[in-house]
Structures are given as structure tokens and as C-alpha cells.
Amino acid sequence: MAAIDFRHCFLSFFALFLFTITPAVGNVNEAEFSESDIITRDVCIIGGGSSGTYSAIRLQQMGKSVAVVEKESVLGGHVNTYFDPVTGESFDYGVISFDNITVVRNYFDHFGIKLAPLVYNAGPQQYADFANATFVSASALPQGNLTAALIGYGKQLEKYPYLFTKGYDLPSPVPADLLLSYGDFINKYNLQALAYTAFTFIQGVGNLLAQPTLYIMKYFAPATLNNILTGSGFLTTANHDNHELYEKALAELGSSAFISSNVTQISRNNDSVRVVISTTEGRKLIRASQLLIAIQPKLSSLSGFLDLDAEEASLLGQFNNSYYWDSVVRNSGVPDNTSINNVDPAAPFALPPLPGIYSIGSTGLPGLHTVYYGSPYAISNEEVKSDILTTIAELVKAAGYPPVNGTAEFVGFNDHRPFELTVSVDAIKAGFYARLNGLQGRRKTWWTGATWQAHDSSQIWNWTEYQLLPKMAA
Numbered sequence: 001m002a003a004i005d006f007r008h009c010f011l012s013f014f015a016l017f018l019f020t021i022t023p024a025v026g027n028v029n030e031a032e033f034s035e036s037d038i039i040t041r042d043v044c045i046i047g048g049g050s051s052g053t054y055s056a057i058r059l060q061q062m063g064k065s066v067a068v069v070e071k072e073s074v075l076g077g078h079v080n081t082y083f084d085p086v087t088g089e090s091f092d093y094g095v096i097s098f099d100n101i102t103v104v105r106n107y108f109d110h111f112g113i114k115l116a117p118l119v120y121n122a123g124p125q126q127y128a129d130f131a132n133a134t135f136v137s138a139s140a141l142p143q144g145n146l147t148a149a150l151i152g153y154g155k156q157l158e159k160y161p162y163l164f165t166k167g168y169d170l171p172s173p174v175p176a177d178l179l180l181s182y183g184d185f186i187n188k189y190n191l192q193a194l195a196y197t198a199f200t201f202i203q204g205v206g207n208l209l210a211q212p213t214l215y216i217m218k219y220f221a222p223a224t225l226n227n228i229l230t231g232s233g234f235l236t237t238a239n240h241d242n243h244e245l246y247e248k249a250l251a252e253l254g255s256s257a258f259i260s261s262n263v264t265q266i267s268r269n270n271d272s273v274r275v276v277i278s279t280t281e282g283r284k285l286i287r288a289s290q291l292l293i294a295i296q297p298k299l300s301s302l303s304g305f306l307d308l309d310a311e312e313a314s315l316l317g318q319f320n321n322s323y324y325w326d327s328v329v330r331n332s333g334v335p336d337n338t339s340i341n342n343v344d345p346a347a348p349f350a351l352p353p354l355p356g357i358y359s360i361g362s363t364g365l366p367g368l369h370t371v372y373y374g375s376p377y378a379i380s381n382e383e384v385k386s387d388i389l390t391t392i393a394e395l396v397k398a399a400g401y402p403p404v405n406g407t408a409e410f411v412g413f414n415d416h417r418p419f420e421l422t423v424s425v426d427a428i429k430a431g432f433y434a435r436l437n438g439l440q441g442r443r444k445t446w447w448t449g450a451t452w453q454a455h456d457s458s459q460i461w462n463w464t465e466y467q468l469l470p471k472m473a474a
């Protein structure tokens with residue numbers, strides 16, 4: 001007799017409950033809007049980050065009219081560029097690198113933005129156990145042949161080429177190795193020497209060793225691996241200003257971009273979509289033939305305004321997420337050309353516990369360091385800021401760095417939650433992603449973004465270009 005899956009029953013019940021009681025998502029009353037507040041477009045895009053902006057620009061190039069709704073005052077999502085008033089220089093501390101592939105080159109060329117090879121300029125690397133402010137020598141960390149481990153990892157990646165171009169179009173059954181925890185996977189294939197490197201490059205995923213290998217492979221993809229192996233391959237903007245892409249995209253989109261705007265209601269039927277937004281110029285109604293959702297598809301992010309049906313709610317309600325922050329600290333007390341990496345020599349592969357800091361990085365500009373922070377569970381921004389400043393002060397004291405003028409302060413701080421969206425191994429085995437892919441095009445609605453490919457802008461644009469947009473255009 002088949003066992004009853006109570007979790008599934010609960011989720012379905014919850015989905016039906018939500019579907020029935022959510023008050024703000026009934027039919028949109030068009031009579032409430034004057035003609036001047038009604039915008040008619042082919043596609044309404046929710047979210048003007050990496051995937052939403054790319055889709056908007058490409059759909060316009062393909063002859064479609066668009067409306068992009070972005071809650072922040074700028075486009076760009078996880079792109080954070082710091083402009084230093086002291087030196088007049090800028091640097092990126094959110095999204096930094098892009099793969100050297102056709103969609104990336106075409107996108108930047110379109111806006112006349114020059115790309116250049118990414119050069120790591122972090123200065124001397126130090127290692128410390130941040131939990132007790134103890135500096136350790138690099139030789140005290142787990143040793144091993146990193147190059148051999150990376151090459152071995154590359155051979156594993158070659159088994160799953162579809163992971164890097166086709167979103168989550170997974171075979172059935174899903175290969176067992178992809179369902180192993182990443183810790184078990186690297187032990188199985190004797191890849192222990194790459195664990196700390198993976199931790200430093202694949203940030204923001206919560207507990208790296210506990211995540212299913214599927215998610216880590218999609219993020220720690222061949223392009224990133226080649227970059228680590230060869231020390232080159234990534235591109236960045238020549239001016240160290242990735243935000244320029246989004247300023248130019250905003251200018252090109254003109255009155256089709258609604259920034260500082262919130263979606264309050266979306267209703268869909270088989271013919272069209274109605275989106276009500278609250279903008280700086282009042283409420284507007286967008287009538288569109290299609291909807292493209294380019295925000296992280298957590299149930300909690302969408303249920304307040306989207307007329308979810310039971311299938312959508314039951315799928316999106318299964319997502320868990322990790323937490324990730326980036327920041328720039330002025331006057332940290334860490335010397336300008338020094339970077340400090342967090343390690344725990346007593347832990348497996350020396351990976352430090354999270355919540356915690358990944359690294360404090362030299363920016364090449366005087367008095368400024370980047371600090372990256374991750375957590376597997378929710379904590380407040382105040383807690384993160386306090387932990388960062390306390391930890392830095394203890395490290396500076398322990399190192400005996402010379403005093404600096406001024407006190408440590410944040411000049412950049414961004415909360416990137418919800419970051420990596422994952423579901424349980426049981427759900428993956430049970431065909432979660434086949435059902436999720438089944439949402440594409442259903443109810444005039446399409447979906448893009450990190451959850452549909454990987455936390456990698458180049459991969460997202462490539463997938464959007466070749467897998468999604470042709471279907472939308474058809």
C-alpha cells in the first residue's frame with residue numbers, strides 16, 4: 001500500500017486555503033482607472049533585476065512592447081556598485097563577473113559598454129578563525145592537490161551538460177549523485193581539496209556541505225571552474241561600474257520602466273493579464289497579453305498580489321531559501337592591501353560556521369573593504385551589521401594592526417534575501433522540477449531568474465535567450 005505523504009496533503013490544503021481566502025487578488029476592476037492611467041503592452045515584467053531587465057531589452061528588440069515593474073528606485077537587482085567620493089573611483093561588490101559568451105558580449109555591446117578581463121587584486125590573503133579572532137597560517141589549513149580536485153570535479157560536471165543550459169530540465173529519474181549532499185559528493189569522488197575554494201566562490205547558499213549537489217553544480221558551473229583553473233576567463237565592465245548597464249537599460253526603456261513601484265494586484269485569464277501597480281505618480285493598470293515574473297518565486301513574495309491557483313501555490317510553497325549580504329566598510333582598521341578569509345581549522349574542510357562572515361576583502365581603494373556575510377536561516381540586518389563590526393574590531397585587535405583615523409562604518413550594505421531557492425531531495429526525486437517547468441506559459445504567465453537556471457547572470461541571460469524567449473515569442 002502506498003504511504004500517505006502528509007506533507008503533500010498539508011501543502012495542497014494550504015494552497016487551496018490560500019487560493020480561496022487571499023483577498024487582494026480577485027478580478028481587477030478596470031472602471032476604477034481613467035484612460036490615462038491604463039497602459040497596454042505585449043508583456044508585463046515583474047522585477048527589473050538581472051533577468052527582468054535582460055528580458056525587457058531583448059523583447060523590445062524582438063518588436064514586443066513591454067512594461068517593467070521594479071520596486072527599487074534603480075534596475076539591477078543584485079548589482080551593487082560603490083562610488084567612492086574620496087577618490088572618484090568605483091568598484092562592484094554585488095555582481096562582479098560575467099562569462100565570455102555571446103549573449104553577454106552582445107548585451108554590453110548594445111549599450112556601448114566596454115568589458116575587460118576580471119583581474120583579482122585582493123592583495124595578500126590572511127586566514128583567521130573569525131569566531132575567536134585567531135589568525136592561522138595557510139599551511140595549517142587542510143592540504144591537498146587543489147588542481148587535481150578541480151580537474152576531477154570538471155569530469156563530474158561533464159556528465160551533466162544539460163544543467164548549464166537547460167534550466168532544471170532534469171532526466172527522470174534524477175541521477176543519484178545530484179541528490180547527494182555536496183559533502184557526501186566530494187567525499188565520494190575524493191574532491192576534498194576543493195571544498196574551501198567552493199566555499200569562497202559559491203557564497204550565499206547557506207550550509208554548502210548539506211545542500212544537494214544539484215544546486216551547487218549549477219552554481220559552481222564549468223565557466224567558474226575554468227576561471228579558477230586558468231586564472232582568467234571572467235569579464236567585468238572596464239570602468240568597474242556594472243550599474244552602468246542598468247542605467248542605460250532604464251534610459252532605453254523610458255516610460256516602459258516603472259521603478260519605485262509596487263504590484264498590488266494581478267489577475268489572469270486565458271486571454272490576458274491585468275496588473276495594478278502603485279507608482280510615484282499614483283495607481284496604474286497595465287493590460288498585457290503575457291506576464292513574465294522575474295522575481296524570486298517564493299510563495300510569500302507572490303501571494304499578496306498574484307491570483308495563484310492551487311498548482312502554483314503548492315509548488316512555490318515548497319521553496320526554502322538561504323540568506324546573503326554584501327557590504328562595504330570604511331575605516332575597518334584592516335590594512336588597505338590585506339584580505340582576511342574566515343576559516344575554522346577544527347571543522348570539516350576548515351569551513352567556518354554560518355551565520356558568519358565569508359571574507360573581508362581589499363578593494364584597492366584607501367580605507368575601504370568589502371565584507372560578505374551568509375546564513376542558512378533568517379536573521380535581521382541589525383544582527384548582521386553588529387556581528388560584522390564586532391568581528392572586525394576583534395580581528396584588528398588580535399592582529400595588532402596600526403590604528404586608523406575614523407571609526408568603522410558601513411558605506412554600502414545590501415540584504416539579498418531570499419537568495420538560493422531550493423526544495424527537498426524528496427521533492428526533486430518526485431518530479432518537482434518537471435511540474436515547475438509545467439508552469440511556463442500556463443495562464444499567460446512565464447517565469448525567469450536565478451531559480452530557473454542558477455545564481456549566475458550570464459547563465460540566466462543565456463537560458464532566457466535560448467530557452468525562454470523563443471517560447472514566449474511563439
Ligand SMILES: Cc1cc2nc3c(=O)[nH]c(=O)nc-3n(C[C@H](O)[C@H](O)[C@H](O)COP(=O)(O)OP(=O)(O)OC[C@H]3O[C@@H](n4cnc5c(N)ncnc54)[C@H](O)[C@@H]3O)c2cc1C
Pocket residue numbers: 046047048049050051052069070071072075076077078079093094095096097098204261262263294295296301324325326416448449450451454455456457458459460
Ligand atoms: C553579492 C552577490 C554577488 C553576486 N555576484 C555575481 C557575479 O559576480 N556574477 C554573476 O553572474 N552573478 C552573481 N550573483 C548572482 C546573480 O547576480 C543573480 O543570480 C542574479 O542577479 C539573479 O537575477 P534575478 O533576475 O533572478 O534576480 P534579481 O537580479 O535579484 O532581480 C529581481 C528584481 O526584482 C525586484 N523585485 C523583487 N520583488 C519585487 C516586487 N514584488 N515587485 C517589483 N519588483 C520586485 C528586485 O528589487 C530585483 O531588482 C551575485 C549575487 C549576489 C547577491
